[in-house]
Amino acid sequence: MSSRDTILQRLRNRSGGDLNVPDCDFAVLKRQPSSVAERIEQFQKTIESVHGEVHRCSSENWVTQLAGILSDRGAHNLLIPAAHTIGHTLRDSGRDDLPELLIYDEPIESWQPHLFNEVDASITSTRGGIAETGSLILWPTPDEPRLMSLVPPIHIAVLEASELYSTFHEAMLKQNWASGMPTNALLVSGPSKTADIEQTLAYGVHGPKELIVLVIE
Amino acid sequence: MSQSTTDNPHHIDVKEFHPRARAAIADPKVRQNFRKAMDGLISKRKDAFEGWDLEALRDLGANVRLRALANLPDLLEQLEKKLTANGIYVHWAIDGDEACKIVRNICVARNARTVIKGKSMVSEEMELNHYLEERGIEALESDLGEYIVQLAGETPSHIIMPAIHKNTGEISELMHEKTGTDLSNDVEYLTASARQQLREKFMNADVGVSGVNFAVAETGTLCLVENEGNGRMTTTVPPCHIAVTGIEKVVGTLEDVAPLLALLTRSATGQHITTYFNMISSARKPGELDGPEEVHLVLIDNGRSSIYQDDELLDTLRCIRCGACMNHCPVYTRVGGHTYGTTYPGPIGKILMPHLIGLDEGRHLPTASSLCGACGEVCPVKIPIPDLLVRLRQESVDGDKLNPAKVRGHGAKRGSVEAMIWKGWSWMHARPGAYRFGTAVAARLRKLQPGKLGGWTKYRTAPKLAAKTLHERMKERGQ
Numbered sequence: 104m105s106s107r108d109t110i111l112q113r114l115r116n117r118s119g120g121d122l123n124v125p126d127c128d129f130a131v132l133k134r135q136p137s138s139v140a141e142r143i144e145q146f147q148k149t150i151e152s153v154h155g156e157v158h159r160c161s162s163e164n165w166v167t168q169l170a171g172i173l174s175d176r177g178a179h180n181l182l183i184p185a186a187h188t189i190g191h192t193l194r195d196s197g198r199d200d201l202p203e204l205l206i207y208d209e210p211i212e213s214w215q216p217h218l219f220n221e222v223d224a225s226i227t228s229t230r231g232g233i234a235e236t237g238s239l240i241l242w243p244t245p246d247e248p249r250l251m252s253l254v255p256p257i258h259i260a261v262l263e264a265s266e267l268y269s270t271f272h273e274a275m276l277k278q279n280w281a282s283g284m285p286t287n288a289l290l291v292s293g294p295s296k297t298a299d300i301e302q303t304l305a306y307g308v309h310g311p312k313e314l315i316v317l318v319i320e
Numbered sequence: 321m322s323q324s325t326t327d328n329p330h331h332i333d334v335k336e337f338h339p340r341a342r343a344a345i346a347d348p349k350v351r352q353n354f355r356k357a358m359d360g361l362i363s364k365r366k367d368a369f370e371g372w373d374l375e376a377l378r379d380l381g382a383n384v385r386l387r388a389l390a391n392l393p394d395l396l397e398q399l400e401k402k403l404t405a406n407g408i409y410v411h412w413a414i415d416g417d418e419a420c421k422i423v424r425n426i427c428v429a430r431n432a433r434t435v436i437k438g439k440s441m442v443s444e445e446m447e448l449n450h451y452l453e454e455r456g457i458e459a460l461e462s463d464l465g466e467y468i469v470q471l472a473g474e475t476p477s478h479i480i481m482p483a484i485h486k487n488t489g490e491i492s493e494l495m496h497e498k499t500g501t502d503l504s505n506d507v508e509y510l511t512a513s514a515r516q517q518l519r520e521k522f523m524n525a526d527v528g529v530s531g532v533n534f535a536v537a538e539t540g541t542l543c544l545v546e547n548e549g550n551g552r553m554t555t556t557v558p559p560c561h562i563a564v565t566g567i568e569k570v571v572g573t574l575e576d577v578a579p580l581l582a583l584l585t586r587s588a589t590g591q592h593i594t595t596y597f598n599m600i601s602s603a604r605k606p607g608e609l610d611g612p613e614e615v616h617l618v619l620i621d622n623g624r625s626s627i628y629q630d631d632e633l634l635d636t637l638r639c640i641r642c643g644a645c646m647n648h649c650p651v652y653t654r655v656g657g658h659t660y661g662t663t664y665p666g667p668i669g670k671i672l673m674p675h676l677i678g679l680d681e682g683r684h685l686p687t688a689s690s691l692c693g694a695c696g697e698v699c700p701v702k703i704p705i706p707d708l709l710v711r712l713r714q715e716s717v718d719g720d721k722l723n724p725a726k727v728r729g730h731g732a733k734r735g736s737v738e739a740m741i742w743k744g745w746s747w748m749h750a751r752p753g754a755y756r757f758g759t760a761v762a763a764r765l766r767k768l769q770p771g772k773l774g775g776w777t778k779y780r781t782a783p784k785l786a787a788k789t790l791h792e793r794m795k796e797r798g799q
Contacts, residue, residue, distance in 0.1 A: 106412045272575070284599060
């Protein structure tokens with residue numbers, strides 16, 4: 104008999120007999136309704152407490168804010184999505200104060216060393232945010248591949264304030280995640296960090312050292 | 321079982337708990353490092369649950385885990401079906417050795433020479449690194465704490481913070497000696513050096529091996545919790561990803577993950593959430609530009625299906641591996657993680673490891689506890705750890721005829737003299753006349769009571785028998 108069948112048979116023929124299935128009351132995860140402003144405030148406070156940075160913008164001025172953020176950090180280039188409006192807006196902005204704009208349009212195998220060693224910053228969209236935990240929801244796509252939010256030392260994420268949920272529980276139910284999950288879904292809540300050396304926090308251990316969120320109100 | 325592998329460099333005789341405990345208690349550095357870390361974690365956990373109805377959340381966590389265990393075989397089959405449909409290969413292993421073979425066969429088929437690893441306690445349980453290295457495949461840890469522990473040729477001393485037993489100075493010296501970094505107490509410098517060293521390794525690794533925190537049957541999703549980003553690197557950069565996990569990690573629905581995640585990170589490190597919550601449901605699909613082309617899941621039994629047979633012991637399988645029980649354990653804090661000599665240290669190790677290595681080998685684990693109850697009070701899924709410790713103590717002496725012992729290696733601590741004393745004790749307590757006579761004689765002869773009673777009185781003064789029995793005193797009071 105295969106290991107699979109042996110294991111399943113042992114579980115099925117449990118000597119203690121059938122187990123009771125308890126009721127699960129999820130009420131403890133429910134929150135009072137809150138306004139968008141309250142959710143933004145909670146999101147900002149929580150993500151800032153773990154070293155994330157929040158800039159509140161409008162759909163008109165976010166590119167200007169972005170240009171300032173990048174020039175403050177001396178970024179030489181910015182990895183942008185090709186098809187998403189964020190990418191279009193940046194390419195069509197005609198500004199000369201933005202760094203070189205790069206596009207992730209080839210399989211990673213053909214440019215891995217370049218991505219790992221030469222790219223200073225990336226900007227991605229988000230599928231929403233979570234106020235309670237200060238989290239961004241990312242569902243990477245061919246337009247915004249998985250490594251875009253992981254490898255460059257600065258990750259900038261654009262969050263629509265209207266897509267800010269109270270809790271993870273609420274977000275997954277409202278967006279009906281159970282009906283089908285993508286290749287990779289992520290909650291990102293701050294820059295990469297470690298406390299493995301004597302519980303001293305250090306940022307950017309493997310992923311980005313900085314996470315900057317542009318909240319579009 | 322890996323613990324019995326004699327050629328293993330980490331081979332530790334679990335039975336030698338007491339000499340190790342004495343050495344650890346006498347080492348002020350061990351006590352300082354652990355005390356400082358555990359005090360910090362205890363207060364962070366407390367703050368993180370501020371404003372929550374913690375009891376209701378723990379009830380929900382416990383019930384979600386119990387519900388999953390009640391449907392375990394069905395959920396495992398559903399998970400397998402979903403994952404397979406998503407293009408993820410599913411393998412089953414009876415024990416750690418079979419799981420190691422599965423991983424190696426995947427490596428061989430891909431001609432892989434280097435494996436990079438995200439943090440995984442199950443891979444420690446399998447002793448995968450050792451297995452692969454003996455067969456010419458390099459296995460490198462990428463979690464900073466695990467990387468440090470591997471450089472030192474040690475094993476983790478805590479399931480969440482593997483290098484908690486070392487301070488900055490020790491780590492600086494280790495990295496200087498092994499990797500040529502400068503001697504420095506600047507944690508940021510040490511971290512940045514490790515980042516650089518490991519980035520090269522990520523780019524060149526043939527296979528990434530990770531653990532799993534929750535496997536969702538409903539959607540076929542593998543969930544990983546982490547702060548560093550090495551877990552995402554491990555599961556995204558190499559062309560092949562192998563996830564290894566115990567069969568008990570499956571949950572029914574995505575919704576079940578919400579309370580467990582809320583409990584896990586707050587209980588473990590006092591974080592509202594970890595930096596990354598990574599949910600993987602498929603290998604790279606056509607048109608996608610990164611991610612592994614091949615993803616495997618290895619489901620490991622390794623004694624878990626035996627635990628599953630018994631209604632009381634089953635609670636052990638609820639564990640979500642947060643480590644709160646060890647953070648709050650007065651014994652763990654004083655002796656440190658290495659003293660136990662087991663993959664999982666602390667209270668959870670004491671109730672889990674006897675099943676994995678046998679109660680004969682792990683005979684001292686259930687007694688390495690003051691039964692203070694802190695572990696049970698903080699457990700996010702309400703595992704009655706103290707009750708399970710008592711149960712295993714009974715099993716180790718074959719103590720209860722009504723509930724015959726079941727755990728492998730039971731009865732290892734049964735001694736004929738002790739058994740006889742207890743037999744006499746129970747005989748006397750079942751006979752009022754004999755009891756009165758016996759206690760009266762004992763009270764009269766109390767001057768003859770020995771002052772030294774072996775281990776019982778090594779660090780304690782033996783209680784003195786009263787001059788009169790309770791019955792006699794009550795009689796005097798006319799009651």
